[in-house]
Amino acid sequence: MYVKSDTASVQKSGLLVVTEPLTDRVFSKALDVSGIKRDTFTIIPTTDQYCQYLDKAVADTRPSLILALGDTPLRELSLVSGGISDLRGYVLPSRYNIPMIPTYPSHLVRGAFHLFGAFLHDIRRAHSYAFKGVPNKLETSYDLKPSRAVVNDYLDRLRADRTLASAYDIETAHILGEAEPKDWRLKKIIQIQFSSAAGTALVLPWEEAWLEAIQTILATENMKWGWNDRLSDRLALKGQGMIINGEQHDLMNAWGHLQPNFVSSKDAGNDEDKGIPARLMSLQACVSFYFPYEEPWKGVVQRAIAEGADPQQVLRWYGARDADLTFRVGVRIFKALKDGGLW
DSSP, X not given: OBOOTTOSOOOOOSEEEEEOTTOHHHHHHHHHHHTOOGGGEEEEEOOTTHHXXXXXXXXXXXXXXXXXXXXXXXXXXXXXOSOHHHHTTOOXXXXXXXXXXXXXXXXXXXXXXXXXXXXXXXXXXXXXHHHHOOOOOOOOEEESSOOHHHHHHHHHHHHHOTTOOEEEEEEEGGGGTOOOOSOXXXXXXXXXXXXXXXXXXXXXXXXXHHHHHHHHHHHSSSOEEESSGGGTHHHHHHHTTOOOOSOEEEHHHHHHHHOGGGOOGGGTTOOSOOOTTGGGGSHHHHHHHHOTTSOOOTTHHHHHHHTTOOHHHHHHHHHHHHHHHHHHHHHHHHHHHHHTTOO
């Protein structure tokens, strides 16, 4: 049902949908395809007056989750900084202390129909979480300053099971605001992180004392998983003389093979922030489809620097997060490719 500004009361529902103008037809089509019944949610359109009755609508409906359709509801409701391109699909805290999921019907209204599947996915996910609850985040155990014994144990696990993949990711000086050459082979590596089990990661500084251990890990015959590493991390490591053995899989390529609609020709020829749909090819976007209850983490290092904090501890956690979630989505992407006959 649609709630007008002069409505005295609204229907109680588990899901409250806050929409931007001109999205009615796209949202209605998604509901028709999804089979979601219209009497299981309440819609609040973002008119000039909607803020005046949004508080009352939330109080009356007592929703367990809010679906924010577009940038305007996201800005009004979210307690997390960032735009729709970065936050789409994630479960975020709202100013009502009610979880919310933002998505972007306005892009479909403007003709980006290849994103309809992502839009439909977000609606179904929001409806499911509204009535079944949001899953808990996975408990993590990150070794941000591992001992030699921890690194040796990790190597023993890789050597004992050659089918175990090693997801890896590097950080370069650019993340700390330093100027760097565009050529990845010449970039300054400051740390590397590995993960071979969900919720775990170990982070090693790019220092002389650790280079032999790093090379030993990279030289194992285990599969190596990276995100866009074919054109970035892999080149930087080889530029530092590292030898990488085992099957090497760029998971961003695998994600694009699984979701070809997310790869748009409109993105070609622009290396800057391309927005949607290019953002759907980022690791953070991929995570939103599989683990939306995990918090978005991109930009946390830059925020720490802007706030005057020492970014090193944050950087270690950020790197561990990259490696952990690269491993987690790798497992899910490979399974989906094989189950779908796309491997």
